Amino acid sequence: MDERRPIVVTGASRGVGLELVRHLVAQGQPVIGIAREAPDLQDPLFRFISCDLSDRGAISALVQNLVQQNPGGLVNNAAVQTEGDTVTLSTAAIAAYIGKELDVNLAAPLILSTALMPVIAKGPEGFICNINSCLALAPKTAAPAYCAAKAGLSNATFALHELARAWPGLLVSEVLLPLVDTDMTAGRGKGKISATQAAKGILDGLARRRTAIRIGGARVLYALWRLSPNLARMVLRGARPGQAGHVRRVGS
Numbered sequence: 048m049d050e051r052r053p054i055v056v057t058g059a060s061r062g063v064g065l066e067l068v069r070h071l072v073a074q075g076q077p078v079i080g081i082a083r084e085a086p087d088l089q090d091p092l093f094r095f096i097s098c099d100l101s102d103r104g105a106i107s108a109l110v111q112n113l114v115q116q117n118p119g120g121l122v123n124n125a126a127v128q129t130e131g132d133t134v135t136l137s138t139a140a141i142a143a144y145i146g147k148e149l150d151v152n153l154a155a156p157l158i159l160s161t162a163l164m165p166v167i168a169k170g171p172e173g174f175i176c177n178i179n180s181c182l183a184l185a186p187k188t189a190a191p192a193y194c195a196a197k198a199g200l201s202n203a204t205f206a207l208h209e210l211a212r213a214w215p216g217l218l219v220s221e222v223l224l225p226l227v228d229t230d231m232t233a234g235r236g237k238g239k240i241s242a243t244q245a246a247k248g249i250l251d252g253l254a255r256r257r258t259a260i261r262i263g264g265a266r267v268l269y270a271l272w273r274l275s276p277n278l279a280r281m282v283l284r285g286a287r288p289g290q291a292g293h294v295r296r297v298g299s
């Protein structure tokens with residue numbers, strides 16, 4: 048990585064994002080963290096910018112600010128997942144949560160990536176890294192908007208990868224994570240990896256300039272999905288598509 052230019056990490060207040068920040072600054076890398084709440088982290092290499100990524104106006108202002116900082120990389124990590132019985136919600140409540148999940152999980156990474164790509168590409172080792180989930184491959188009924196956004200992010204990452212060909216040396220990378228022990232998965236799921244393990248895997252993949260970074264159980268799930276999408280869905284959900292019940296979960 049180009050150590051003179053800061054790396055932008057969204058969702059830097061907790062979970063995987065905060066671990067990414069901690070590891071990067073420990074390596075001497077300047078980082079700009081984005082979230083609504085600031086993390087409890089004091090480090091001369093860390094700068095925090097508060098931004099609600101579901102607010103398009105706020106993202107425009109953020110982009111203007113970030114362009115001035117001349118970033119050398121971007122990790123689109125922030126995401127929100129609402130689980131529950133969405134069937135019984137009011138139409139207004141459904142519209143609000145679906146809109147927010149599509150905005151934070153899909154629109155924000157796309158806006159930041161396309162707006163910052165020409166700036167990031169100025170350096171020899173620029174990168175854009177989108178953090179994705181096995182639910183992009185095998186959706187679950189409890190979080191349809193999250194799954195739709197993550198599937199969209201996967202397709203968008205491919206498009207960004209093609210777009211990046213205009214700048215030789217610019218890396219566009221997608222990370223597929225298994226279940227990680229963070230606020231997002233609190234109280235559910237088994238066999239989770241830690242946020243530290245996730246962050247180390249992501250940074251190792253980026254250091255190797257990998258376009259596809261699949262960590263732990265996500266590697267197995269992806270291989271299975273290539274073989275048979277239906278089989279992958281059955282393994283992830285622990286049931287035939289459409290059936291309830293869980294036997295084994297490897298991704299969130």
Ligand SMILES: NC(=O)c1ccc[n+]([C@@H]2O[C@H](COP(=O)([O-])OP(=O)(O)OC[C@H]3O[C@@H](n4cnc5c(N)ncnc54)[C@H](OP(=O)(O)O)[C@@H]3O)[C@@H](O)[C@H]2O)c1
Pocket residue numbers: 057058059060061062063064081082083084085098099100101123124125126127151178179180181224225226227228229230231232298299
């Ligand atoms: N945990 C898992 O099992 C798992 C599995 C596969 C993929 N992933 C992916 O890994 C990434 C990190 O997830 P995580 O588990 O670390 O989640 P997390 O612990 O819930 O953290 C989510 C981060 O996103 C930020 N965020 C949420 N809404 C935001 C908004 N409107 N504006 C700005 N920032 C916002 C949060 O900050 P504020 O609340 O302070 O704004 C927080 O820093 C996500 O892309 C997720 O989809 C996670």
